[in-house]
Every structure is written in structure tokens, then in C-alpha cells.
Amino acid sequence: xxxxxxxTGIIVLMAFFMIFYIGKVINDLLHRExxxxxxxxxxxxxAVALSVTGYYLGLxxxxxxxxxxxxxxxxxxxxxxxxYGCLGIVLLNISWFIxxxxxxxxxxxxxxxxxxQNQGTAAVIAGMNIASGFIIFGALQGQGGSIxxxxxxWALGQIVLILGGLIFxxxxxxxxxxxxxxxxxxxxxxxxxxLTAIGATIGLSAKYDFISWNESLTEFLIYAILGLLLLPxxxxxxxxxxxxxxxxxxxIANQDEPNLGAAYIECFAYISAAFIIHWxx
Numbered sequence: 001x002x003x004x005x006x007x008t009g010i011i012v013l014m015a016f017f018m019i020f021y022i023g024k025v026i027n028d029l030l031h032r033e034x035x036x037x038x039x040x041x042x043x044x045x046x047a048v049a050l051s052v053t054g055y056y057l058g059l060x061x062x063x064x065x066x067x068x069x070x071x072x073x074x075x076x077x078x079x080x081x082x083x084y085g086c087l088g089i090v091l092l093n094i095s096w097f098i099x100x101x102x103x104x105x106x107x108x109x110x111x112x113x114x115x116x117q118n119q120g121t122a123a124v125i126a127g128m129n130i131a132s133g134f135i136i137f138g139a140l141q142g143q144g145g146s147i148x149x150x151x152x153x154w155a156l157g158q159i160v161l162i163l164g165g166l167i168f169x170x171x172x173x174x175x176x177x178x179x180x181x182x183x184x185x186x187x188x189x190x191x192x193x194x195l196t197a198i199g200a201t202i203g204l205s206a207k208y209d210f211i212s213w214n215e216s217l218t219e220f221l222i223y224a225i226l227g228l229l230l231l232p233x234x235x236x237x238x239x240x241x242x243x244x245x246x247x248x249x250x251x252i253a254n255q256d257e258p259n260l261g262a263a264y265i266e267c268f269a270y271i272s273a274a275f276i277i278h279w280x281x
Contacts, residue, residue: 015081019081046117048117058131063088095154112181121180164228202223
């Protein structure tokens with residue numbers, strides 16, 4: 001039995017890396033404005049590295065969602081892995097496009113990553129990809145669903161992420177897009193962490209069996225609302241508990257050198273709160 005499990009695990013692992021490689025190639029083809037090897041090795045472009053790393057982590061979550069679940073016959077499992085893994089790759093790359101054209105619509109993302117090597121922009125792209133990976137991870141788990149239910153959950157998740165971006169811009173006293181365009185990495189890190197937290201809240205809640213649209217969508221909406229409410233509450237608590245006696249806004253946006261350390265703490269607070277909500281509710 002142990003030997004059978006090991007052999008099966010090795011086969012699934014090989015299939016995982018094959019689909020991951022397909023996801024990498026597709027992303028490379030969709031972003032011909034830069035050569036990944038040249039940007040990473042010759043230009044030491046940390047912005048491209050960060051955005052691509054976020055995509056890769058989202059890809060791991062996406063493919064992982066098609067692996068986790070009740071075990072069946074190895075052929076059926078591999079077939080599901082291929083079908084849902086490829087679906088996840090398509091959805092994840094559309095998420096990158098949504099981040100480019102909607103979430104960061106006020107400036108040209110390609111120029112920010114390549115010409116300016118703007119890590120703030122990269123942090124938002126990474127956060128969006130990881131958030132979408134969590135959403136797809138949850139949508140592909142459980143029993144009773146199909147390709148269509150997974151696609152609907154992903155689409156609803158994208159809408160919630162866009163709303164989350166609007167709310168985040170509303171609760172911050174500074175203009176997020178203007179600060180990121182000024183190469184304020186701290187603002188990008190905080191925004192990326194907020195998006196990741198919303199995606200994790202939704203994705204971890206969507207992993208249960210699909211029963212009916214009425215019941216499952218109700219549960220989805222409850223967690224989506226929790227994810228959106230998470231933003232102002234956690235930002236307030238970060239100000240008052242994790243960074244007392246200083247104002248988060250002043251540290252991140254209202255000084256000549258934005259405090260990246262404060263942004264890391266803000267990012268940590270958002271993501272940690274998402275997991276705490278999942279464990280407690």
C-alpha cells in the first residue's frame with residue numbers, strides 16, 4: 001500500500017510540474033514585452049521578479065486546488081488535474097490582465113515593471129495573482145461542482161477583488177495609484193497584501209462541496225463581505241495595536257522615504273486576519 005501511494009504520488013508530482021511548466025510558458029508568451037531571463041539575470045529587475053513570483057505562487061495554488069480532494073482511480077485523477085489545471089491557468093492569466101487593465105488602469109503597467117522597475121506595481125500584481133490563486137484553489141475543491149461552477153466562483157471573486165481595490169483606495173487618505181506611480185513600494189506592498197487577504201478569505205471558504213447555487217452562493221457572499229470588511233478593521237487595528245504611537249499613513253505615504261517596514265507589517269496584518277477568520281468561522 002505504501003509503495004502504491006509513493007508511485008502514485010510521483011506520477012501526480014510529475015503531472016503537476018508538467019502543468020506548471022505549461023502555465024509558465026503561456027505567461028511568457030502573453031508577456032512578450034520583456035524577456036524573463038534578460039530581466040532577471042542581466043538587468044537584475046526585482047520588479048519583474050516579484051510580479052512573476054506572485055504569478056508562480058498563484059499557479060501553485062491553482063494547480064493544487066485540482067489535486068486536493070478525495071482520491072479516485074489514478075487515470076481519473078490525472079484527467080481532472082489536466083482539465084482543471086489548464087482551466088486554472090487560463091483564469092489566472094485573465095486575472096493578471098484584469099489587474100493590468102482595471103486595478104492599475106491609471107498607468108502603463110509594462111513601463112512601470114520594465115522601464116522604471118517599480119516594485120510597488122509588482123507587489124500589486126503579485127497580490128492579485130496570489131489572491132486569484134486562492135480563489136481558484138477554493139473553487140476547484142470539493143464535490144458536486146463542475147468547470148462552470150469553478151468559472152463562476154472565479155468571476156465573482158474577481159468582482160469582489162475589484163470592489164476591494166476601490167474600498168482600499170477609499171479608506172486610505174492618499175491616492176494609491178499616484179503613490180505607486182511615484183515608485184512608492186510601501187503603498188504597493190500594503191495594497192497587494194490587502195488583495196491577497198481578500199482572495200484568501202474567499203478561496204478558503206469556497207473549498208467545501210457544492211450543494212446548490214442558493215446555498216453555496218449565500219456562503220460565498222458572506223465570506224466575500226467579511227473579506228471586504230476586513231480592510232478597514234485591520235487597518236485600524238494595525239495603526240492602534242501593531243504600530244502604536246505612530247500613524248500608518250504618515251509612515252507609508254507622508255514622508256520623503258516611505259517606511260517599507262510599516263508596509264510589511266500592514267501586509268502581514270491583512271493576510272493573518274484572513275486565516276484567522278477562516279479558522280474561527
